[in-house]
Amino acid sequence: MQPPDSPDAPRFAPPLSGAPSREELRARLRALALSEPPRELAVGACCYEVASNDETEDHLCPTCGARTTYPRFTVEFVREARARLREVRGLRVELDERGFCGRCSRGEPDRRLDLVLHLPGETAPRRVADVQPRDLVLLAEFLSGLAKHRDGHDESPLKDHLPRLRQLLGLEP
Numbered sequence: 001m002q003p004p005d006s007p008d009a010p011r012f013a014p015p016l017s018g019a020p021s022r023e024e025l026r027a028r029l030r031a032l033a034l035s036e037p038p039r040e041l042a043v044g045a046c047c048y049e050v051a052s053n054d055e056t057e058d059h060l061c062p063t064c065g066a067r068t069t070y071p072r073f074t075v076e077f078v079r080e081a082r083a084r085l086r087e088v089r090g091l092r093v094e095l096d097e098r099g100f101c102g103r104c105s106r107g108e109p110d111r112r113l114d115l116v117l118h119l120p121g122e123t124a125p126r127r128v129a130d131v132q133p134r135d136l137v138l139l140a141e142f143l144s145g146l147a148k149h150r151d152g153h154d155e156s157p158l159k160d161h162l163p164r165l166r167q168l169l170g171l172e173p
């Protein structure tokens with residue numbers, strides 16, 4: 001299987017160069033909506049390793065530095081999201097992990113991961129509540145102009161995910 005971002009991967013648009021404006025993001029959403037879906041899609045076996053429930057690990061809060069103990073798979077979820085976030089290029093994005101922090105939550109953490117986006121020309125950042133690592137993969141693929149979404153070994157047309165992409169960008173029609 002070719003790497004997701006190889007030069008000959010099918011694209012609906014060229015990769016983003018520089019920070020896009022809202023209008024450019026809207027134009028890009030339109031281009032994806034109007035594009036032909038890719039013809040060949042891989043379907044693979046499920047390949048997730050399931051971490052054992054009794055192992056624990058501390059989540060280290062990037063906001064306040066407090067540690068909160070979780071089953072390991074919960075911390076792996078956050079780690080996966082951080083790794084996927086680094087692949088989002090062209091937009092200023094951050095994760096708000098306070099929902100995983102016992103101190104920032106002041107009580108029972110709701111284990112909610114929020115995405116904070118800074119769009120050019122906007123003073124206030126946008127906030128999208130309750131994101132998954134998969135959402136960050138969608139954003140990275142969209143900004144790279146890739147026509148396919150890759151989920152493990154499974155591929156689907158990126159345009160099938162337009163409603164979620166619009167929510168993630170705060171650009172719903």
Ligand SMILES: [Zn+2]
Nearest residue numbers: 061064101104
């Ligand atoms: Zn905290």
